[in-house]
Amino acid sequence: MKLLQYDHLPAGLLERPAHELHDVLGGPALIHLEGKNPRPLFVSVLQHGNETTGWEAIRRLLKSHFEYNSLPRSLSLFIGNTRAAKHRLRHLDDQFDFNRCWPGGKYADSEPGKLFREVTDRMRALRPVASMDIHNNTGLNPHYAAINRVRPEFLRLASYFSSKVVYFTIPAGTQSMAFAKFCPATTLECGRAGRVHGVEHSIVFMETCLRLDNIPETSVSAEEVHLYHMVATVRIPDDVLFGFGNVPADIALRANLDSFNFHELPAGIAWGDIHEAPVKPLQATDVDGNDVTDDYFRFDRGLIETRRVVMPSMLTLDRRVIHQDCLCYLMEPVPFEDYADVTEYDILPEGLRRSDRPGDPAPGK
Numbered sequence: 001m002k003l004l005q006y007d008h009l010p011a012g013l014l015e016r017p018a019h020e021l022h023d024v025l026g027g028p029a030l031i032h033l034e035g036k037n038p039r040p041l042f043v044s045v046l047q048h049g050n051e052t053t054g055w056e057a058i059r060r061l062l063k064s065h066f067e068y069n070s071l072p073r074s075l076s077l078f079i080g081n082t083r084a085a086k087h088r089l090r091h092l093d094d095q096f097d098f099n100r101c102w103p104g105g106k107y108a109d110s111e112p113g114k115l116f117r118e119v120t121d122r123m124r125a126l127r128p129v130a131s132m133d134i135h136n137n138t139g140l141n142p143h144y145a146a147i148n149r150v151r152p153e154f155l156r157l158a159s160y161f162s163s164k165v166v167y168f169t170i171p172a173g174t175q176s177m178a179f180a181k182f183c184p185a186t187t188l189e190c191g192r193a194g195r196v197h198g199v200e201h202s203i204v205f206m207e208t209c210l211r212l213d214n215i216p217e218t219s220v221s222a223e224e225v226h227l228y229h230m231v232a233t234v235r236i237p238d239d240v241l242f243g244f245g246n247v248p249a250d251i252a253l254r255a256n257l258d259s260f261n262f263h264e265l266p267a268g269i270a271w272g273d274i275h276e277a278p279v280k281p282l283q284a285t286d287v288d289g290n291d292v293t294d295d296y297f298r299f300d301r302g303l304i305e306t307r308r309v310v311m312p313s314m315l316t317l318d319r320r321v322i323h324q325d326c327l328c329y330l331m332e333p334v335p336f337e338d339y340a341d342v343t344e345y346d347i348l349p350e351g352l353r354r355s356d357r358p359g360d361p362a363p364g365k
């Protein structure tokens with residue numbers, strides 16, 4: 001796999017929907033487009049081939065700017081998994097998940113990992129004003145932004161997209177985590193693919209970043225950012241047969257389980273029925289990979305029940321996503337006092353606290 005780099009848009013590219021890009025590009029591509037302000041905005045789309053909102057937003061954004069021949073600032077566009085996009089899938093069975101292969105992740109030495117290191121090194125040298133990676137999800141989720149460092153400019157950047165902001169450090173090897181070392185970076189979750197609202201929302205966000213001189217380092221208010229901290233990943237073990245609604249499987253999850261996303265659930269809420277019970281029909285692991293299932297769930301009453309207050313995100317009814325990724329993530333709200341005047345914080349499983357480790361240097365400095 002070789003990284004294609006362009007200093008212009010390949011002819012006709014904007015006319016192509018996501019599933020036709022592979023015929024033109026043949027693989028991941030980094031396209032640099034010149035604007036008035038030379039310091040680029042970095043935009044990543046289609047890391048997951050079936051998450052088309054980012055590409056749709058870029059198509060429309062660039063068409064409108066090229067009509068007037070005026071990008072307010074340079075734009076470096078990364079187009080990710082074109083081969084999976086051709087098949088309208090997150091990734092193919094013979095591929096890694098691209099958004100686990102960036103520097104810092106355990107697949108960094110894989111073939112796509114080497115290519116992404118090249119992208120990272122090239123972009124670090126260009127000193128982007130900000131980085132955004134545009135995604136969709138399959139369940140019923142609000143639009144939200146995710147960050148990997150709790151710093152004023154990261155919170156500010158995320159707030160331009162949504163007041164719902166998620167801080168995460170798992171999974172490792174994501175694009176936003178790699179770029180967070182040298183510029184404000186965010187992952188945008190734009191709800192389901194194919195919805196016009198997600199496309200429009202992404203365009204507004206990109207326009208904002210294209211026009212700003214830089215991302216302000218002023219503190220955010222409690223209204224601007226509601227910060228959540230990702231504490232665990234929940235998976236269904238491979239040998240557990242599961243279904244949704246009234247089904248004769250080992251576990252029958254609620255038919256509308258994804259309506260729980262971004263809702264604070266008290267203890268004792270049932271996620272589904274256990275028919276044929278393996279000891280742990282769900283498995284929760286914390287940010288360090290420890291099994292924390294028993295902290296969050298109980299299974300002793302023929303039900304899958306929450307054991308304490310949790311807020312799930314990314315709950316999905318899509319079996320393929322559940323197999324390839326996970327059932328959901330669990331989050332806890334971070335009190336505003338804890339991020340009101342941050343310079344740099346680490347959020348640890350016990351809660352938020354000021355980093356006493358010598359951290360990475362401030363991005364862009």
Ligand SMILES: [Zn+2]
Pocket residue numbers: 048051135136
């Ligand atoms: Zn994605």
